[in-house]
Amino acid sequence: MIPKQKIRIGLFGVGKFGTYHLENWLAIPEVTVVGFCDIDPQKQKEIPEKYHIPSCSHDELIEKCDLADIVVPTISHYDIAKKALVAGKHAFVEKPFTETLAQAEELLSLTDPDKGPFLTVGFIERFNPIFKKVLKSFPLKPVFIESHRLGQFNPSRGTDVPVVMELLIHDIDILLHVVRSPVSEIRASGSPVLSPRTDIVNARVEFENGTVANLTSSRISPKKMRKMRFFQPSGYASVDFMNQSADLYQLEDNSEANAKDSERIMVNIPKDFEKGFRYHKLTAHQENALQTELREFARTCAEGTLPVVSGMDGYQALKLAIDIQNAVMAHHKKYASIQ
Structure with missing residues (x-):
């Protein structure tokens, strides 16, 4: 052969x-x-x-x-x-x-x-082993998503573009991959701090299906963080992309075991209440x-x-990133006009 x-x-x-x-x-x-x-x-x-x-x-x-x-x-x-x-x-x-x-x-x-x-x-986060494992273990149908992607300042890397394009766009791609619905509204604010371009940003993205995402990204943080949290009627998933681990809480009938699991997220559920959370810790083999x-x-x-x-995935992520950055600039202009 x-x-x-x-x-x-x-x-x-x-x-x-x-x-x-x-x-x-x-x-x-x-x-x-x-x-x-x-x-x-x-x-x-x-x-x-x-x-x-x-x-x-x-x-x-x-x-x-x-x-x-x-x-x-x-x-x-x-x-x-x-x-x-x-x-x-x-x-x-x-x-x-x-x-x-x-x-x-x-x-x-x-x-x-x-x-x-x-x-x-x-x-690259699409290929993160913990994200792939979560998709197989926990069907994601979130009503609310919260993400934090924080990095330390490095003037020699990424400052040619706003932090929206450098860091936040990874979470934007994950968001669009999970939420298959058109965007209905964007609110965002941010500011340059150590570079001429936006160094920190927070965006609220609403989708036509009712899902809401609150996204935060900074490249002036004292330490790194790469986390996304997915909240849905069937439970809650917290995914740590950096440490390649995840905490999963799935809604089930209440039990003594579930009551202990619920304590992990500081939810005080009475013993005689009918519902509780079943906790699963996921880890992935460290993979390149x-x-x-x-x-x-x-x-x-x-x-x-x-x-x-x-390529269309890249286009859609770029479009939402541009829309978020435009919302940041509009908010910044509005803020500056009233100071």
């Missing part, structure tokens, strides 16, 4: 996160990295020496690769992805996809869901979600099947 040809990867951008991509691609036996492209002369010298990967121009790398992995600043996503897709090459574009919805729409028009080229957007994400996209490209995260 003739072995399948390995998918050839071309990496665009080898900054801090791009280097993570490179190291993970090199750990996947089904692919081969044929080159990289970066405008930094130091990177052009260091990467070939350390990883034995050649430096190429944009056009050279697109010609050599089957799959373009685009990990450059957002401002350059559109141009590189368009070149790749026009050339018939698959494209992995890191979040937040593109600068504008018009750019995203054009890139989508260059894909073919039947035979490719395929396009995906880098929403980025490597899983990259491997899965390479596999779908090789097999000619749709990626787990579609």
Whole structure:
């Protein structure tokens, strides 16, 4: 049997996160990295020496690769992805996809869901093992969602875009994946603090089916947090994406065991009351979600099947992120006018 040809990867951008991509691609036996492209002369010298990967121009790398992995600043996503897709090459574009919805729409028009080229957007939390485990164990039909995605300030990473695009967009993608309903209303506020762009944001998103989400994100927090909580009539799920664990409370008939479980969330349920909560603690094997994400996209490209995260998923998350940021700016303008 003739072995399948390995998918050839071309990496665009080898900054801090791009280097993570490179190291993970090199750990996947089904692919081969044929080159990289970066405008930094130091990177052009260091990467070939350390990883034995050649430096190429944009056009050279697109010609050599089957799959373009685009990990450059957002401002350059559109141009590189368009070149790749026009050339018939698959494209992995890191979040937040593109600068504008018009750019995203054009890139989508260059894909073919039947035979490719395929396009995906880098929403790593979809591949987090604890989130996948929760989806299998606890059917999510929330009426209220609360999320906190907090990070420490790093002036060399992400400050070219608002925190909505850097951090919150991960929770936006999860939110839209879980709540399959059009958005009906958005209220949001936020402010720049240490950078020229919004560093902290809170948004309330309401959906036509009645679900409400309260989303908070900050990149000026003293410590990191990546949590989402899902509340629904059948119970409650708290998912810790960073520590890859979850607390699940499912509504059941009351019992002594359930009464003890209820204490975990400080709900005082009398012994003779008919309902209580059954508690389950979920943990996941520590897994490299980025490597899983990259491997899965390479596999779908090789097999000619749709990626787990579609280009349309990226478009929809970008649209809601832009709407939230616009609401932030409108609120900020209103606040400034009355001071």
